[in-house]
Amino acid sequence: MNAPAHPAQVLAGSVAAGPVLAVDGLSRAFSGSKVLDGLSFVVPAGQATALIGANGSGKSTLLKCLIRLGGEPDAGRIQMLGCDVRALPPRDLRRFRARVGMVWQRHNLVPRLSALSNVTHGVQARLSGPRSWFQALAPAEVRAEAMACLDRVGLADRAMARVDGLSGGQQQRVAIARMLMQRPEFILADEPDASLDPQTGQEVMALLLGLVRQDGLSLLVISHRLEHTLAFSDRILGLAQGRIALDLPTAQANEPGLRRFFDHGVAA
Amino acid sequence: MTAAVAPTRFRRRSLAEYTGLVLVLALVVSSLAATAPSLDKIGRGVARLFAPSGLVMQMFPPDFSRIVPIGWKLLETLQMAVAGCALGLVFALPFAILATDRLSPHPLIRTAARALIALFRTVPDLVWAIVFIIVVGLGPAAGVLAIMVDKIGFAGRFFAEAMEETDPGPQDALRAIGASRLGLIVSAVIPASLPSFTATSLFALEKSVRGSAALGLVGAGGIGVDLKVAFDLFNYDEALAIILMMLALVIAVEQGSGWIRRKLI
Numbered sequence: 001m002n003a004p005a006h007p008a009q010v011l012a013g014s015v016a017a018g019p020v021l022a023v024d025g026l027s028r029a030f031s032g033s034k035v036l037d038g039l040s041f042v043v044p045a046g047q048a049t050a051l052i053g054a055n056g057s058g059k060s061t062l063l064k065c066l067i068r069l070g071g072e073p074d075a076g077r078i079q080m081l082g083c084d085v086r087a088l089p090p091r092d093l094r095r096f097r098a099r100v101g102m103v104w105q106r107h108n109l110v111p112r113l114s115a116l117s118n119v120t121h122g123v124q125a126r127l128s129g130p131r132s133w134f135q136a137l138a139p140a141e142v143r144a145e146a147m148a149c150l151d152r153v154g155l156a157d158r159a160m161a162r163v164d165g166l167s168g169g170q171q172q173r174v175a176i177a178r179m180l181m182q183r184p185e186f187i188l189a190d191e192p193d194a195s196l197d198p199q200t201g202q203e204v205m206a207l208l209l210g211l212v213r214q215d216g217l218s219l220l221v222i223s224h225r226l227e228h229t230l231a232f233s234d235r236i237l238g239l240a241q242g243r244i245a246l247d248l249p250t251a252q253a254n255e256p257g258l259r260r261f262f263d264h265g266v267a268a
Numbered sequence: 269m270t271a272a273v274a275p276t277r278f279r280r281r282s283l284a285e286y287t288g289l290v291l292v293l294a295l296v297v298s299s300l301a302a303t304a305p306s307l308d309k310i311g312r313g314v315a316r317l318f319a320p321s322g323l324v325m326q327m328f329p330p331d332f333s334r335i336v337p338i339g340w341k342l343l344e345t346l347q348m349a350v351a352g353c354a355l356g357l358v359f360a361l362p363f364a365i366l367a368t369d370r371l372s373p374h375p376l377i378r379t380a381a382r383a384l385i386a387l388f389r390t391v392p393d394l395v396w397a398i399v400f401i402i403v404v405g406l407g408p409a410a411g412v413l414a415i416m417v418d419k420i421g422f423a424g425r426f427f428a429e430a431m432e433e434t435d436p437g438p439q440d441a442l443r444a445i446g447a448s449r450l451g452l453i454v455s456a457v458i459p460a461s462l463p464s465f466t467a468t469s470l471f472a473l474e475k476s477v478r479g480s481a482a483l484g485l486v487g488a489g490g491i492g493v494d495l496k497v498a499f500d501l502f503n504y505d506e507a508l509a510i511i512l513m514m515l516a517l518v519i520a521v522e523q524g525s526g527w528i529r530r531k532l533i
């Protein structure tokens with residue numbers, strides 16, 4: 001199945017606009033072996049799109065390629081948030097990255113700093129200099145916004161706790177708060193539930209879906225848990241052999257077929 | 269069941285290995301022959317040391333009659349160490365940042381920074397002191413500059429290593445946010461490296477105090493010059509007093525910094 005030419009559809013109660021991301025012929029090889037082999041797909045705005053695929057199929061590589069992190073793609077076009085991503089000069093690339101929120105498999109917070117300082121770092125998307133480095137130096141309105149972001153993820157009472165003392169689920173929520181502080185328009189999440197226990201992982205996925213439903217953000221999320229993919233997405237993309245081998249609304253997905261895809265990368 | 273036979277005591281070695289061994293032995297023996305004192309020379313020297321008019325007898329008892337002026341010079345020595353070390357640590361940080369793979373703006377700049385740090389570290393501080401005496405004249409200022417340069421070499425290297433060893437995850441995350449290089453360094457790299465920076469800084473202070481006591485020997489300020497004068501005037505009992513006070517200072521600083529290190533880490 002290939003990406004539909006007009007993906008703008010009304011799905012799961014959310015009103016979809018044009019695509020927030022359109023990828024065409026994207027390729028990426030590591031020392032000769034092609035991980036992404038000319039793949040194309042579209043991500044509709046205002047929806048939660050899940051990306052699935054077997055281990056090592058290149059999902060993380062794809063996500064990083066989209067914001068040109070970890071090396072440049074070898075070929076292809078990436079149209080995201082109205083930008084031709086591969087053509088951006090360094091300065092514009094920084095400004096573009098600021099508009100895209102990234103949630104990682106590991107939380108990637110700065111250890112030894114407080115939750116509030118880590119969330120404050122999100123303001124570096126639009127503010128540089130000492131006032132963006134630590135919560136203690138931040139202007140009052142930045143601190144207030146950071147507190148609001150922490151409150152959104154339910155951690156306002158742990159603002160001054162060192163992040164290396166928080167639980168895994170709390171750390172992932174602080175990372176989401178930092179991402180919110182960025183005021184992103186599009187969220188890329190790479191297995192945000194992978195290192196968490198099932199209950200906590202589900203809470204984190206629900207939090208991300210809430211940002212789509214309540215705040216109208218667009219989401220592309222990699223998940224390695226079948227039940228999360230089914231429960232927290234509007235659309236499912238499947239990656240296999242460097243190409244998009246699966247592209248369908250979640251409502252039309254059948255569980256055994258998805259299970260086969262998760263395990264063997266075989267289309268449903 | 270056959271009894272297990274023990275292997276030969278020594279592994280068979282190749283001709284190349286034997287040749288290498290012979291060469292190393294030849295190097296050691298020839299070096300000893302060229303430079304080491306003969307046994308009877310050492311024997312006569314030790315006998316002279318302990319003779320009734322010898323160095324050891326003249327050193328005892330130590331003469332503390334000039335303890336007040338010596339104490340002031342000791343304070344100057346400590347001040348040189350603290351000032352030189354502080355300046356060195358401040359400048360070591362930018363040098364270290366430029367010398368890391370991840371944070372340096374350009375490979376050429378990184379190579380240059382590494383070369384400078386290696387130069388600062390390799391040339392002994394006494395040589396730096398002589399250089400700075402030519403630049404700023406005799407006195408503690410030359411000593412402070414020598415300690416500073418020595419510390420840029422010492423701390424620059426360890427600061428850079430500490431920053432290379434930090435987890436790249438948080439840095440990638442901030443880069444993905446669109447943070448500037450400076451923002452990345454100050455808000456992600458330095459907080460993560462802080463425990464290592466502190467340990468390095470304390471070692472640098474200990475090294476500075478030990479080093480500053482000797483700088484006076486070449487005229488770069490501090491107590492070393494008093495020691496040299498005492499020896500030159502054959503005031504061996506006062507020399508011993510100075511050595512003991514230097515020892516006390518070094519031990520005090522090492523104990524203090526060891527205590528802080530245990531508290532922090």
Ligand SMILES: Nc1ncnc2c1ncn2[C@@H]1O[C@H](COP(=O)(O)OP(=O)(O)O)[C@@H](O)[C@H]1O
Pocket residue numbers: 030031035053054055056057058059060061062070
């Ligand atoms: N920086 C890299 N250098 C070399 N090979 C890489 C690199 N990153 C990923 N790969 C390879 O690309 C393939 C896909 O990796 P990845 O994108 O992490 O897969 P996934 O996230 O789907 O599990 C793997 O075979 C991996 O070994």
Ligand SMILES: [Mg+2]
Pocket residue numbers: 059060061190
């Ligand atoms: Mg992955």
